[in-house]
Amino acid sequence: NFISAVVPPGEIGVKFDDIGALENVKKALNELVILPMRRPELFSHGNLLRPCKGILLFGPPGTGKTLLAKALATEAGANFLSITGSTLTSKWFGDAEKLTKALFSFASKLAPVIIFVDEVDSLLGARGGAFEHEATRRMRNEFMAAWDGLRSKENQRILILGATNRPFDLDDAVIRRLPRRIYVDLPDAENRMKILRIFLAQENLDPDFQFDKLANLTDGYSGSDLKNLCIAAAYRPVQELLEKEKENTGDTTSVLRPLNLDDFVQSKA
Ligand code: ATP
16 A cells, blocks of 8 residues: 555546646657657667656646646556655555565556656655664665666666655655656746636636736746636635525526636635
């Protein structure tokens, strides 16, 4: 139970089109992962083109790193196996060696597979000095050794995808094993607009709804913040309708009014 999820590619339910913005990130992942997983024969000759074995996604919380990892597995036709750094280190007291071997042997049976390590800093962070628990240290060393074993088998189609909000907490040994590092940034106004269009695609919006205005009102918001704002705003017409019904009991013909910009402004406050 140190694995939080194993999902086959057809059941992940997220694809690149569900992710707004982050075009450069998707493009990089396409070249680094999707193509080699889908067409391994193109990468098996010569020395220059080798499938990448480790990628780090880093950036502020809520910018879509987990979502990208899942969508990537869908797009690459790979199984998605996810583990969380902090649960691993807290649960793995004792049998680090056995558990790491079990994890990697399980993963290799699932190939093609993307092993997503969320909070990779807490699993494989900088060496913790005097306060580091012995079990954590052993676990990390085992993990690295198993990981190196993976890298030597070129065609196994196993990728480790780490994610972190704290890239500076990673030590050199991990950085070296995650040779490709991709920054997942907060969206600018134009990209916030793209993300908002995805979240609001199915909503009943006021005909004059101005996406650019909403995008300008949400400076500094992550994708996750935008989603929470949309949920809060969408709730307002529902709440209004319920209140109206309470006032004049018996009136059940009322319909939900469309969402307008003010719902967002009020929800922000
Ligand atoms: P953390 O670093 O806190 O783990 P994260 O970067 O992994 O965060 P996610 O968990 O992927 O962020 O994002 C949280 C939610 O925010 C997603 O489930 C999704 O609903 C929404 N989201 C974030 N970014 C985007 C985006 N670019 N397009 C669509 N939805 C997004």
